[in-house]
Amino acid sequence: MEQDTITIEELRRQFAEVFGDGGDARVYFAPGRVNLIGEHTDYNGGHVFPCALTIGTYAVARKRDDRKLRMYSVNFPQNGVIESSLDGLSYRAEDGWTNYVKGVLWAAAEQGYAADRGLDIMYCGTIPNSSGLSSSASIEVLTGEILRDMFGFDYDGITNALIGQRAENAFIGVNCGIMDQFAIAMGKKDHAIFLDTATLAYEYAPIAMDGVRIVIMNTNHKRGLGESKYNERRAECEEALAELQAAAAKATDAVAAQAAAIPSLGSLTEAEFEAMAGAIASPVRYRRARHAVYENRRTIRAVEALKNGDLAEFGQLMNASHVSLRDDYEVTGRELDTLVEAAWKVPGVIGARMTGAGFGGCAVCLVKEENVEQLIREVGETYGQTIGYPATFYVVEIGDGPGRLD
């Protein structure tokens, strides 16, 4: 948690060291995110409930007189300054993290927001990489914010989020949903965002949990979204939906006919799904689709529980979410299961589950303030003994969306 120690002056100083005098450069920040519940529902037309964090990515940026892009990351000093041009923006594996920046410039231009001059940009992240806290979406939304501010583009936060998602889908090649970019672009201090990914209708829900803290538990097991089974899970869900739609289209009775119009797995209740699930030919696809349907309903119920002040119910739904991600969706793995199952045993834990794409990365836990230290100690011990290397714990705060800092 380095964010408290980074000052604007320090960022400017580092920028000047790399790019020369930073007097006219501007300083920006975009958060990371954690999802409280609603996992692998965003590309299934379901609901999610994430929030922005106070850890995230800082940037110092300045326009150039030519069309060059010169990018440097404080987190990857060994890579030095990576250079590209506004002309012929394309994905190149050897350009590493700067592909996220190029992807956003490319996607923004495609929407009619083309930068007409190059940039010198220095990035500095306080989100652990590959942790499932969306360091890449944070860079994307931050870049969208820099473009908006520096070139006077008039797009709003939702458009910025969509530009980031487009960059990820079409430039990077990960078929992610809208959750991460939306949570970051639309973040609000002390609030989680209840988002319907089918319509992008959203609502802020205050997370005022007196005496309860959000603890993120990092497996330190690196997760590469592109290499992972993420795209495969998405394809399995799409196939299951197509099977349901095809069966319903052939059926004659009224219930089935209605189902033929199913726009997404997220549009179904559990009962509607079970009534037609026989149409899904493979047991694996059935379980994938069952997760998507039940997780969406759990998310809706969890937000209701929170509104009613029923934190215990919210926690139970978080736990059920993990079980479903473990058994039906199979995206947890030994590291996440060890963390979460150890957390469930600690007194004062209200709920714990993996968060983000899974396959390593982080879990999120709601725990009573007086039990935070015990949680870190006991889960840390179990994890170290079982897995053979340590987990890391962060007691986090919910922060605002992106913006200029100076």
Ligand code: GLA
């Ligand atoms: C990643 C993706 C999101 C979402 C989650 C799983 O974070 O970027 O769009 O699908 O996984 O809920």
